[in-house]
Amino acid sequence: MTEGYNFAYLDEQTKRMIRRALLKAVAIPGHQVPFGSREMPLPYGWGTGGIQVTASILGSADVLKVIDQGADDTTNAVSIRRFFAKTAGVATTTHTADATVIQTRHRIPEKTLRDDQIIVYQVPQPEPLFRLESSRVETRRMHGLADYGLMHVKLYEDVARFGQISISYDYPVLVNQRYLMSPSPIPAFDNPKMDRMPALQLFGAGREKRIYAIPPWTEVRSLDFDDHPFRAINAPEPCGLCGATDSYLDEVITDDHGGRLFVCSDTDHCAERRSAGHIGKDGFAEAAE
Amino acid sequence: MTLLRARGLSLRFKTIRALDDVAVDLWPGEVLAIVGESGSGKTTLLNVLSGRIAPDAGTVWYTDPEGEEHDVHAMPAPALRTLHRSDWGFVHQDPRQNLRMNVSAGGNVGERLMARGARHYGNIRAEAIDWLTQVEIDANRVDDLPRTFSGGMLQRLQIARTLVTHPRLVFMDEPTGGLDVSVQARLLDLIRTLVARLGIAAVLVTHDIAVARLLAHRIAVMQRGRVVETGLTDQVLDDPQHAYTQLLVSSVLQA
Amino acid sequence: MTTMLRTEGLAKTFTLHLRGGMQLPVLSGIDLTVSASECVVLSGPSGAGKSTLMRSLYGNYRAEAGKIWVRHHGETIDIAAAEPRIVLAVRRETLGYVSQFLRVVPRVSTLDIVADELITRGVPQDEARERAGALLLRLNIPRRLHAIPPATFSGGEQQRVNLARGFIAAHPILLLDEPTASLDADNRAVVIAMVNEAKARGTAIVAICHDAEVRDAIADRLFPLSPTREAA
Numbered sequence: 001m002t003e004g005y006n007f008a009y010l011d012e013q014t015k016r017m018i019r020r021a022l023l024k025a026v027a028i029p030g031h032q033v034p035f036g037s038r039e040m041p042l043p044y045g046w047g048t049g050g051i052q053v054t055a056s057i058l059g060s061a062d063v064l065k066v067i068d069q070g071a072d073d074t075t076n077a078v079s080i081r082r083f084f085a086k087t088a089g090v091a092t093t094t095h096t097a098d099a100t101v102i103q104t105r106h107r108i109p110e111k112t113l114r115d116d117q118i119i120v121y122q123v124p125q126p127e128p129l130f131r132l133e134s135s136r137v138e139t140r141r142m143h144g145l146a147d148y149g150l151m152h153v154k155l156y157e158d159v160a161r162f163g164q165i166s167i168s169y170d171y172p173v174l175v176n177q178r179y180l181m182s183p184s185p186i187p188a189f190d191n192p193k194m195d196r197m198p199a200l201q202l203f204g205a206g207r208e209k210r211i212y213a214i215p216p217w218t219e220v221r222s223l224d225f226d227d228h229p230f231r232a233i234n235a236p237e238p239c240g241l242c243g244a245t246d247s248y249l250d251e252v253i254t255d256d257h258g259g260r261l262f263v264c265s266d267t268d269h270c271a272e273r274r275s276a277g278h279i280g281k282d283g284f285a286e287a288a289e
Numbered sequence: 290m291t292l293l294r295a296r297g298l299s300l301r302f303k304t305i306r307a308l309d310d311v312a313v314d315l316w317p318g319e320v321l322a323i324v325g326e327s328g329s330g331k332t333t334l335l336n337v338l339s340g341r342i343a344p345d346a347g348t349v350w351y352t353d354p355e356g357e358e359h360d361v362h363a364m365p366a367p368a369l370r371t372l373h374r375s376d377w378g379f380v381h382q383d384p385r386q387n388l389r390m391n392v393s394a395g396g397n398v399g400e401r402l403m404a405r406g407a408r409h410y411g412n413i414r415a416e417a418i419d420w421l422t423q424v425e426i427d428a429n430r431v432d433d434l435p436r437t438f439s440g441g442m443l444q445r446l447q448i449a450r451t452l453v454t455h456p457r458l459v460f461m462d463e464p465t466g467g468l469d470v471s472v473q474a475r476l477l478d479l480i481r482t483l484v485a486r487l488g489i490a491a492v493l494v495t496h497d498i499a500v501a502r503l504l505a506h507r508i509a510v511m512q513r514g515r516v517v518e519t520g521l522t523d524q525v526l527d528d529p530q531h532a533y534t535q536l537l538v539s540s541v542l543q544a
Numbered sequence: 545m546t547t548m549l550r551t552e553g554l555a556k557t558f559t560l561h562l563r564g565g566m567q568l569p570v571l572s573g574i575d576l577t578v579s580a581s582e583c584v585v586l587s588g589p590s591g592a593g594k595s596t597l598m599r600s601l602y603g604n605y606r607a608e609a610g611k612i613w614v615r616h617h618g619e620t621i622d623i624a625a626a627e628p629r630i631v632l633a634v635r636r637e638t639l640g641y642v643s644q645f646l647r648v649v650p651r652v653s654t655l656d657i658v659a660d661e662l663i664t665r666g667v668p669q670d671e672a673r674e675r676a677g678a679l680l681l682r683l684n685i686p687r688r689l690h691a692i693p694p695a696t697f698s699g700g701e702q703q704r705v706n707l708a709r710g711f712i713a714a715h716p717i718l719l720l721d722e723p724t725a726s727l728d729a730d731n732r733a734v735v736i737a738m739v740n741e742a743k744a745r746g747t748a749i750v751a752i753c754h755d756a757e758v759r760d761a762i763a764d765r766l767f768p769l770s771p772t773r774e775a776a
Contacts, residue, residue, distance in 0.1 A: 144367075153392050160393055160395060474650040521628040521632070523604055528606050
């Protein structure tokens with residue numbers, strides 16, 4: 001179990017500080033709350049923000065799932081899951097339906113989340129206006145005064161230049177009709193899942209020292225024009241392994257003759273479909289383990 | 290009911306009296322020119338009237354479309370900002386200060402519309418093109434960056450961007466300053482027509498008396514922070530009463 | 545007959561601060577009354593103050609003392625004491641002025657200069673331009689000049705554009721400063737006819753006119769002024 005560590009690694013004062021920040025964030029949906037990001041046993045850029053949020057909300061009865069670009073089995077996902085197993089002793093799972101807390105990097109699970117679940121996003125850059133306005137003082141003022149002309153203009157320019165809005169990930173959203181928010185680098189395809197999600201959505205940026213949140217059932221609207229509405233774009237093929245047509249797909253290069261395979265990015269979703277008997281054109285029946 | 294009313298405005302920069310007990314009245318649809326030489330305080334007055342600089346003493350009241358009076362310097366920052374983006378406009382001497390130079394002409398004009406909630410790209414673009422035409426910029430330039438525009442075109446673009454939300458009151462700081470004479474003439478003509486047609490009230494700061502005569506109904510002459518004379522434009526310029534006004538008028542070269 | 549314009553003790557002195565505060569009294573104790581359909585011609589030698597009086601009536605010069613009563617929309621307003629926007633309203637709707645010199649707005653065509661007077665009074669653009677064109681033709685400004693700004697016109701042509709602009713809006717009170725100064729016989733006749741038509745419409749007219757022939761043709765009464773002295 002947890003030898004030499006406080007429950008979930010962080011000391012209680014830090015957890016209290018982070019929970020206070022979370023309360024503020026939940027009270028003002030989409031608003032970035034600064035917090036005192038701690039030194040964690042992994043460098044900035046590896047999910048320290050998400051880990052600190054998870055550490056602050058985890059209880060001994062929680063069941064934790066960690067995914068990285070939708071997969072439970074990448075190095076980072078495995079490492080973080082092991083970290084919490086070691087420091088908190090909580091049960092872990094790869095099944096979305098069984099988890100109470102889901103920490104994610106850059107994807108939202110395909111399965112609709114429930115109101116008894118919490119999803120924690122790892123955020124590299126919390127400021128949605130980051131590329132348009134380099135001054136933090138200025139962006140804070142813009143958020144304070146709801147002065148988002150700069151973003152509107154960027155979208156206008158996209159349509160004028162490309163005929164459509166060209167943002168494919170980290171697509172800006174307006175939360176609760178007030179704050180402009182970066183949903184983290186999830187694909188635009190995932191944005192609609194955020195709208196009125198029953199689960200609590202928490203966002204942690206460790207390096208930038210910001211926390212924000214979307215309470216359950218909150219309106220989240222992807223910015224668009226009435227005559228150029230937001231479209232969730234996906235690869236034009238079904239998953240090669242399970243045949244799913246409505247999940248986000250990764251493109252896998254299989255050889256150096258141009259061969260490629262489209263597979264569900266959400267490994268749990270794909271596995272579930274396959275064990276239910278759905279086989280895609282590139283798939284094969286699951287060998288017994 | 291006055292649109293803008295100021296009383297007792299005073300402001301010092303260290304030992305310099307930039308404004309000394311200045312009063313201003315502006316009625317709807319009226320153009321007031323504030324003329325004076327360098328250091329007269331005219332630009333400072335414009336900035337105080339528009340809420341950009343706070344005076345040491347005095348008050349500026351603005352009457353909104355519902356007839357309610359507001360103390361401009363007591364308004365919360367968001368309210369003043371909203372005012373600047375809807376009912377008010379500010380035309381700077383240097384158009385680059387009020388334009389996004391890396392955003393297309395159409396985007397520049399459409400921004401205020403989008404800030405007000407416009408969400409239909411086609412309509413925003415159409416209205417932007419309409420305004421470009423009104424300020425005599427070729428509609429084909431709608432997607433061009435302002436970097437490619439001449440000085441006169443930039444100023445006209447700034448005017449389009451400012452007027453697109455049909456403000457009731459526009460502050461102008463030397464709108465034709467620094468432009469070639471022929472370009473100035475065209476711009477003045479444009480301002481004159483637009484202001485008259487849209488019934489806009491304006492406070493116009495200029496050092497050029499001819500501009501005041503052409504555009505303004507009333508004129509206020511400033512010297513060292515004080516308004517020395519004010520009245521009907523042609524009366525003040527043709528029959529100046531104050532010594533300084535007489536000096537100013539007699540100093541103008543006739544072409 | 546309705547009194548349209550009446551001055552009471554009007555006085556005007558110029559103070560030249562640039563000349564050490566030298567005072568130039570020009571008008572003193574002027575009591576002038578002009579009725580509808582009446583044309584009063586200001587007479588007197590140069591320097592008597594005729595132009596000064598005319599400009600004071602228009603509000604272009606500020607009266608030192610006295611009142612200038614103008615009948616505006618059935619009410620009587622003292623424009624010597626009125627707020628600038630009232631004076632502008634009176635000028636727009638009641639009091640017209642044809643000056644000796646045409647002050648041109650750059651880039652605006654002759655036709656538009658005249659038509660604007662109607663357009664600002666709410667007349668639709670097409671009708672305004674048609675009426676403007678007709679009046680210009682009547683004053684012998686040929687159509688080919690209508691699209692050109694008048695800055696390059698001769699003195700006589702400019703004067704006729706000025707007249708067109710002054711007459712077209714049919715103000716109830718008209719001030720005419722040397723309306724025929726640069727004109728030939730034909731055009732003088734046109735102006736005389738226009739003045740008489742205006743009078744027939746009920747217009748009250750105050751004019752300065754050195755040309756004896758024209759003066760006799762339009763004046764109902766003379767109002768003599770003498771240099772720095774009261775009017776007779």
